[in-house]
Amino acid sequence: MAEQILLRAEGVRKSFGALEVLKGIDLEVRQGQVVSLIGASGSGKTTFLRCVNMLEEHDAGDILLDGEPIGYRMDGSRRRRLSEAKVSAQRARIGMVFQSFNLFPHLTAEENVMLGLTKVLGKSKAEAREIAGHWLGKVGLEARRGHYPYQLSGGQQQRVAIARAVAMDPRLLLFDEVTSALDPELVAEVLGVMKALAESGMTMLVVSHEMLFVRDVSHHVVFMDEGKVAQSGAPSEVFDRPDSERLQKFLGRFHGIFSGGG
Amino acid sequence: MIDYHFDWTVITRNADKFVAALGLGLGLAVVSLAIGCVIGLAAAYARVSGNKWLSTPVWAYVEVIRCTPLLLLIFFVYFGLPEFGIYVLDKTQSFILTLSLYAGAYMSEVFRAGLASIPKQYVEAAKAIGLRPWQRQRWVVLPVMFRITLPSVGNNLISLFKDTSLAAAIAIPELTFTARQINANTFRVMEVWLAASGMYLATAYLMAMGLRLLERRYASIR
Numbered sequence: 220m221a222e223q224i225l226l227r228a229e230g231v232r233k234s235f236g237a238l239e240v241l242k243g244i245d246l247e248v249r250q251g252q253v254v255s256l257i258g259a260s261g262s263g264k265t266t267f268l269r270c271v272n273m274l275e276e277h278d279a280g281d282i283l284l285d286g287e288p289i290g291y292r293m294d295g296s297r298r299r300r301l302s303e304a305k306v307s308a309q310r311a312r313i314g315m316v317f318q319s320f321n322l323f324p325h326l327t328a329e330e331n332v333m334l335g336l337t338k339v340l341g342k343s344k345a346e347a348r349e350i351a352g353h354w355l356g357k358v359g360l361e362a363r364r365g366h367y368p369y370q371l372s373g374g375q376q377q378r379v380a381i382a383r384a385v386a387m388d389p390r391l392l393l394f395d396e397v398t399s400a401l402d403p404e405l406v407a408e409v410l411g412v413m414k415a416l417a418e419s420g421m422t423m424l425v426v427s428h429e430m431l432f433v434r435d436v437s438h439h440v441v442f443m444d445e446g447k448v449a450q451s452g453a454p455s456e457v458f459d460r461p462d463s464e465r466l467q468k469f470l471g472r473f474h475g476i477f478s479g480g481g
Numbered sequence: 482m483i484d485y486h487f488d489w490t491v492i493t494r495n496a497d498k499f500v501a502a503l504g505l506g507l508g509l510a511v512v513s514l515a516i517g518c519v520i521g522l523a524a525a526y527a528r529v530s531g532n533k534w535l536s537t538p539v540w541a542y543v544e545v546i547r548c549t550p551l552l553l554l555i556f557f558v559y560f561g562l563p564e565f566g567i568y569v570l571d572k573t574q575s576f577i578l579t580l581s582l583y584a585g586a587y588m589s590e591v592f593r594a595g596l597a598s599i600p601k602q603y604v605e606a607a608k609a610i611g612l613r614p615w616q617r618q619r620w621v622v623l624p625v626m627f628r629i630t631l632p633s634v635g636n637n638l639i640s641l642f643k644d645t646s647l648a649a650a651i652a653i654p655e656l657t658f659t660a661r662q663i664n665a666n667t668f669r670v671m672e673v674w675l676a677a678s679g680m681y682l683a684t685a686y687l688m689a690m691g692l693r694l695l696e697r698r699y700a701s702i703r
Contacts, residue, residue, distance in 0.1 A: 339610060
């Protein structure tokens, strides 16, 4: 693959108190790729994702976006945390979609998408409204632009949340188990939007338990186990030739959804 | 009582005074609530700041105000401050200062609870789109908090409106003071106090109704 490396993680470590959740994560995401993180709960997938946009701060190692360290700068040989304003500017280049949608409850669908455009990117109201309309259209919700979150179904809220993230024109989109809180019949509409985004060339880092989706859409799959990358590679490799018992056991839980292997 | 003959003309003759007095009471309550909200918000942020040099004095302020009778505070500010050489306030300003400090103490508790009740996911979503710290407060935390605390703020407004009757103690011509004066001039005890009570009741009730409409309008937050 010739595409340039957009995100590179090297030896990322993170502890919560005495519990070490990330024990040295190495990972690469190239421009236009979809990389999926899979693994049991507690394996550190979500924590790693949250470190990428500084919702958690990693203790050691580097996370580089376009070669620029996330969250700190080097002062000689010392790491210095960036100011909140600088961290905010870095976050603006990384979109994130959450498990529980997290739409702003006091704003309509359209206003949810517009907030970052006007306040962070400094766009005019009119321009922001146009962009919001465009992306709400893309996720099939243009007719709901004036609705408040509580007037929308979970699937619709999550599609608004995707529109809110992607409207910022981020370099990278993070998806944190975005279908886990949805009723089963609403999962497909959200996955459909994500697949369309992936096909449009958006760079995505995805934590998901939707194995069919992961296998179908990902360029690269990373299996995490107890805070480490246990295996990574093309979906066919990871799903069809799991090289560890742990991965075989993990995939075995999804047995039956894969027609052949797994 | 049996021989009491109601003469309501005392009310109609003095209608302009009653209306002006009611307006003054409402104004005192609204202004004090507005100032109290500003004080309360600052105090609430000080309390949650985690800085004890900020939070301890604010805690003391809140407890002193909450545990002292309002009438005493009114007297202290109006009669006490000049003893310390502070003569700058007339009685209305002095009353507004007292009621604002009083409202501020209560509002700080309301806002503190409001801030604490905002799910952290909203703040994370605000971070994720790149909003800076004060922008997160301005565009996400505060609007959500005001909607959550709206019923409490409204109840405080109604309470403050009734508390303005204590301004009579320092001869501010609000409704209670005015009623007492008209009473003293006409001896129409029943009419005057019934009229004043009715006006308090009707006004407070209308405020409660208006509040309910506002709450329904902002029902977007459970």
